[in-house]
Amino acid sequence: MDFKFTDEQRMLKDSVERYVSEKYTFSVRGQSIFSSLGYSIQHWRLFAEMGWLALPFDERYGGVGGTAVDMAIVMKALGRGLVLEPYLSTVVVGGGLIQTAGSEAQKEQYIPQIIAGELTLAFAYLEPQSRFDATDIETTACRDDSGDKEVYCINGHKSVVYQGRSADKIIVSARTSGAVNDRDGISLFVIDQGSAGIQRRDTKTVDGQWASEFIFENVNVHESNRLGAEGGAIDTIEHVLEASVSALCAEAVGAMEAANEISKEYITVREQFGVTLSTFQVLQHRLVDMQIETEMAQSMSDVLAMHIRDRDALCSQVVSATKVCVGKAAEVVGQGAVQLHGGIGITDEYSIGHYYKRLMMIDILFGNRDYHCDRYERLSA
C-alpha cells in the first residue's frame, strides 16, 4: 500500500502547479473566456511545449506513456486554476478514443498532431433524449447503398458538446445498426469541423466554456474516418468515459482545494463586529466540513486513478462511487465557499463564484449523482 508519488510524478505536479499559480491568474483566465476560441492559444502551445499534451499516449506515437495517475496529477493542478484550455476534451476524451479504437494509420495521423498542439477534439455523444446514457443513440450512420459504399451518411442531433465550437474535429457516436439503447451497433466517426450538412449552434456554458448543439443532416463521412470496428464502439466509449471521470474528479479536487484556501484566506482577513470572520465558530465548522468533504474526494480520486490504471474487476464500481462522492463534495464545498464570502461571493468579479459554477458542472458532466448511484447499484447487483 502506497499513496506516494514517484520523483517524476512530483516534478510533473510541481511544474503544472507552478504554471497555474504563476501564469494562469484569475485575470488571465477572465480575458480568455471572452476570446473567440474561449481559451488562449498561447497557453495551449505552452502545454504542448511542456509535454503535457503527450502524457497519456504511447511512446510509439511520440507520447510519454503516462498512466491515469499521471493524468490525475495534471488535471488536479489544472483544476486549481479553473483552466479553460481543452485538455479534458482533446487529450483525455478525444485522444483516449483515438488511442483506444484508432487504426494504426489513424493513430499515426492524429496523435502526433494532438501532442504538437495542432489538433483539438470534441466528443459528441449525448443527445436531447439520452440524458447521461451513452447507448441511447438516435443518430444514425447509414452506408449509402445507391452511391459510394465506402461512405456513411450521418443524421441526428448531438447536444451540449463541450468545446464543440473550437475543436478542429468532432468525434461522433452514431448507430450503424440496432435499436436505441442496444449496446451493439454503435460506431464512432471522426468528422471535420465545417463538413457539409453540419449545423452548429454555439453557446457559452455557465462554467466559462463553449458548448455546441450539432445537427447532422446527410453528412457524408468516409469509412476511413470510422474509429474501430463498425457497430462495436460501446466498449471503447465506456472505457474512455471511465478514464474521463477519473480525470474530471481529479480536476474537481484541485478546484475544491483552491476554493477552500481562498475561503480560509478570506475569513481570516475580513472583519465584522470588530473581529475577523474566522473567530466565529459556525464559520469555522463550515470550513471544516468543506475540508472533510475534500479529503474524502481526494481519497476516492487517488484510488480511482489507480483502478483505472490497473483496470481491475472493481474499476467500474469505483468510477461511479467516486463520481457520487466528488459530486456531493463539490456541492458542499462550492456552496460553502460562496456562503463564507457573503455578498462578494455571489459576484462575477470575484473568483469564488467561478469555482462554484465549475464544480456544479463537474457534478453533472459524465453523469450526475443519481445516474451514478443507479449505475453503482446495477454493477453491485
Add this chain to the structure above:
Amino acid sequence: LDLSFSSQDLNFQQQVRTFFAEKLPDDIRNRCDRGLLMGKDELIRWQSILNQQGWLVPNWPEHHGGPGWTLTQKYIFSQEFANASAPLVSPFGIAMIGPVLIEFGSEQQKKRYLPRILNSEQFWCQGYSEPGAGSDLASLKTRAVRDGDHYVINGQKIWTSYAHWADMMFCLVRTDPHAKAQEGISFILIDMKSPGIEIKPIIGMDMGHTLNEVFFDNVKVPVENLVGEENKGWTYAKFLLQKERNFVARVSQSKRMIERIKDIAHQQRVGRGFLIDSADFKRRITQFEIDLMALEYTELRFLARQIDGQPVGPEPSILKIRGTEIQQGLKQLLVESLGMYAAPYENDKMTIESDFLSIGPDYMHGILAEHLYGRASSIFGGSNEIQRNIIARMLLRS
C-alpha cells in the same frame, strides 16, 4: 500509488482470519453481531483468549507483551477484528492507562499494573469528566491535597464508564488550584475499594447500566500512585487522547452493519415483497456504502502518511467525525428497517430465555439498544464539535 498489501501482510491477514474463525466463541460472536454489550465474564473470557495468542495489546512494546506489529499489521488486525464480529476489549487498561504507564509510569507501577491488565485480573475506569467539566475538561475541580505520604481526594466524577466493574481508576485531579487551568492537574491511580468512594449508577436511555457517578469523600491515595510529576497530568492526558485515536473510523464495524441492514431488508416483508425492493431504501444503503468507501480509503491514505513518518495533523479528528456520522446513520437505518418492530423493547429480557424473545423477528433484538447507546459516539472522546474546533485551529493556523 499502489493499493495492494504486500504478500507478508496478506499472509498475516490470513493468519488473523484463521485465528478469529477458530478461537472466537460462538455465543460472544452472536451477541456482538446483534449489537449487544458484553458482560464482564464474557469480556474476560475473550480477552484471555487474545492474551494467550499474544494479541491483546497491539500498541504495547514487545518487552511489555506487545506483538511487535507494524502499523499496517495493526490496521489489518483491527479490520479483521471487526469483520469477525469480535467484541472490542475493555479499552481503559489496554489502550489507555497501559501506554501511559509504559511511557511515564514508575518501574514499580509498570511491574504492578501491566501484568494484571494483560491477564484481565484488574479492570480500569477513566476518571476524567465532572459535572462542570465536560468538553471543557481542563476546568475540572476534584481536589487532591498532599498529606504526608498520601493525597486526600475530594470531589466528583461523572459519565464514568464501567466504574462498577473497575478495580482501579486513572484519574485527573487538581493539585494546584492557583495555577492556570491545564497546569495544576495531576494524573493519579486510585484503588476503587478505597474508603470514601461511592459509585452511583446512571441508567442510559437504552435502559442499560454502563455509566456512573463516582464520589470522593476524603479518599486517601498513596503518593506512589501519582503518575509522573505533580501538576504535569495534562501532558499525560493529552498523550492518552492521541493513543485513543488510532483506527477511530471503525470502517469494518460499519461494513458489518451494512451487511446486517441488507440481510434484514431481504427478510423484512413489505406487502407482497421485501424491504430490499424499495428503491428509496436501497438508495440510502448505496449512499452509505459510497461514504464508507471514501472513509476507508481516507483512513488508508492517512495511515500511509503516518507510516511515511509525517506528523499527525487533523487526520484523527476527520476520521472520528466522519466515522461516527456513518455509524450513527447506519444505526438509524437499522432501526428504520424494523418498521413497527422497533417499538418492543425490554432491555433486561433481551439476553435471557423469555416470552419477550418470541415477539417479532429474531434479528430485532439488540438493534434499538445499539442505536440508543451509539448516540454517545459523537459526544464522547471529544465531541464532534470539539473535533471540528481542533481541525479549524489547525486549518486557520497554517
